[in-house]
Amino acid sequence: MIPVIDFDHCRPNVQVTDAKLEETGKALVDVLSSTGFAYLTNHGISKELIENVREAADGIFTSPSIEKQKYARDPITNCGYIGLLTEKLDDGCPYEYKEAFHVASPALDPSIGMKWPHDLSPNFAALSRTFMEKCKALSLRILELIGIGLDLKDHSVLVDCQKLMHKSGNMSGLRILYYPSIPDHSEDEIIRLGEHSDWGSITLLFQDSVGGLQVNIDEKYVDAMPVDGALLLNVGDSLEMMSGGRIKSKKHRVLISDDEKHRKLVRRSMGYFVHPDNEVVMNQPLLYKGDPDVQEVVEDPITSQQYVIKKLAAAHRSKPAASY
Numbered sequence: 001m002i003p004v005i006d007f008d009h010c011r012p013n014v015q016v017t018d019a020k021l022e023e024t025g026k027a028l029v030d031v032l033s034s035t036g037f038a039y040l041t042n043h044g045i046s047k048e049l050i051e052n053v054r055e056a057a058d059g060i061f062t063s064p065s066i067e068k069q070k071y072a073r074d075p076i077t078n079c080g081y082i083g084l085l086t087e088k089l090d091d092g093c094p095y096e097y098k099e100a101f102h103v104a105s106p107a108l109d110p111s112i113g114m115k116w117p118h119d120l121s122p123n124f125a126a127l128s129r130t131f132m133e134k135c136k137a138l139s140l141r142i143l144e145l146i147g148i149g150l151d152l153k154d155h156s157v158l159v160d161c162q163k164l165m166h167k168s169g170n171m172s173g174l175r176i177l178y179y180p181s182i183p184d185h186s187e188d189e190i191i192r193l194g195e196h197s198d199w200g201s202i203t204l205l206f207q208d209s210v211g212g213l214q215v216n217i218d219e220k221y222v223d224a225m226p227v228d229g230a231l232l233l234n235v236g237d238s239l240e241m242m243s244g245g246r247i248k249s250k251k252h253r254v255l256i257s258d259d260e261k262h263r264k265l266v267r268r269s270m271g272y273f274v275h276p277d278n279e280v281v282m283n284q285p286l287l288y289k290g291d292p293d294v295q296e297v298v299e300d301p302i303t304s305q306q307y308v309i310k311k312l313a314a315a316h317r318s319k320p321a322a323s324y
């Protein structure tokens, strides 16, 4: 149901022919404008690095709660630890049984930085930096290909909207999710992650082998099981808006199965969330200025930063906080 795209000849830093770029760009756009999700194989980020980041993050999550709270998420930078039951992506569900650790772009900007949990996991900072650099390069290549696939006059326009990734002025980042095993006799309504669509332009998702993710395609939820060696790429709200609705941001969620054995498994996933620079106005289909086929410019322009701040405030049931 979710198509697979082979990225072998399009990896960053690889010489690619124009014909291959065109072919893969068109394939990507075809998929992302219907299902909104695609598995990418041969993406060039090694299994070993992915596993090392995951294990380093486990070092944080398996530490005592009081230790983790020393690194509680800073609402201004959006970096740090998010404890069990403190965040909900779907306001309609009573609990989302998960913890998370977020490294947003300001963490990598030397002028701001973040409090890294070196004492809980000594290798986490270096590994996550390396991983984020790889994810950034791959994301920019994907955005370039989407520009080609959409047949934009200027193929690099999407890439240009994300010039400040890993600097203050952009909210892209790595979010590591840790879903603990489900306690016995837990309430029925408990789920791992509520229904939502992602907020940015694209997301690269690296799941472990446990499963549970479901994607809403044509009004029906389908399983998005992990595929060995593949990452899951999906479109977020910003890119849907910027493309005037041509590429789709689809809802998804993570459920808990009824199977006792499965409920006892810890699940981990890592998402690299790409956002346009803070000042980019998203709800004008800026990629298509002047194209009569594209829906009207929306009233009340909203910038990437305003959108993220609003969503974060809702997820944390807090007042909107300024951000870098």
Ligand SMILES: O=C(O)CCC(=O)C(=O)O
Binding pocket: 175, 177, 193, 198, 205, 207, 213, 252, 254, 268, 269, 271
């Ligand atoms: O845990 C997963 O597989 C999905 C995570 C996700 O959708 C998100 O964090 O936005």
Ligand SMILES: [Fe+2]
Binding pocket: 196, 197, 198, 252
């Ligand atoms: Fe998501």
